[in-house]
Amino acid sequence: MEDPANHDSWRQWFHQHGPRLLLCARLWTRSVADAEDVVQEAFVRFWRHQRQLGGEPQALLITSIRRVAVDLGRREDRRAAREQQAEEVSGRMEPLFETPVEDRERVLLVEAALRGLPPEQREVLVLKIWGELTFEQIAGQLAVSPNTAASRYRYALAALRRDLTPICHG
């Protein structure tokens, strides 16, 4: 991935990679608004203090996003249950992906199948495909072994394939 430290401006990098970060943030937050807050906090902190540190920026940012999201989740736990439920519902309704007109139905199907995955499988799949992390990096994020991460990824793909393949009745 391109190194953001080489950019004079954050805009180009954030426009290019921000949507992936937001998708990852939505794994760990209850609403799009929360995910945006998390991405904003993590990215601004990264740009101000961490971009010169070296290493893989996307992995560092995703670690930061997860941390901020967990902190936010702890604070959010104090909210009333009704408010949480409303946010969860609204969060689920927001699309995860761009839906071009020609592939709209297919994208919606994939999205629905993705939402139907067990959270631990969805987490690994999103981090691998759109977070562009390796299994080792995912394992580090989620405190599991790389083999476990790889297994969850394969299970997730297999489950998606089941959901997305039309059943043919002979």
Place this chain on the structure above:
Amino acid sequence: MDDPLQDLEAELRLLRPRTLSAGLLARVEEELTGLEAARAAHTVRRWQFPLAGAPRWLIWPVATALVAVCGIAIAYWWWPAIPSRSPALSAQVSAPAEPASAFFKPVAATQFLYESLDEGPVMLSSGLPARCVCDRYVDTYTWRNPRTRASVQWTIPRAEVRVVPVDAL
């Protein structure tokens, strides 16, 4: 991995996550361009104690010495002049006056932590993850003259940056 899974993987990779909202971009822009503008204006947004990079064992002795020197200087400056006496008496009292530092004694030193900012994860050179935590203090030192009850107080801002292994949190 079998072919159908690879096909599905390829299909998933083509999906583009939803673009960022204008609101999010505006908020990030506001925060970051505010920072750039401040830098351009040479505004110091983050103050650090000048010895922040020095070895930790050196900081307190140097700080204490600085405070002592400041105390002595201020004590000399503020110490009220000894009332003039008659020449005869002055002649009798020919012993050198005690230095002002002898009159002022340190009576209090407080340390107030007013902000602890978790600046997020960092990678150590060993490859292990850690978190960078910045603690900001205000240290206050008070010296008092027991004879006149005059007191001098210094307030010194200080930032302490700690790198904490993630496992320790």
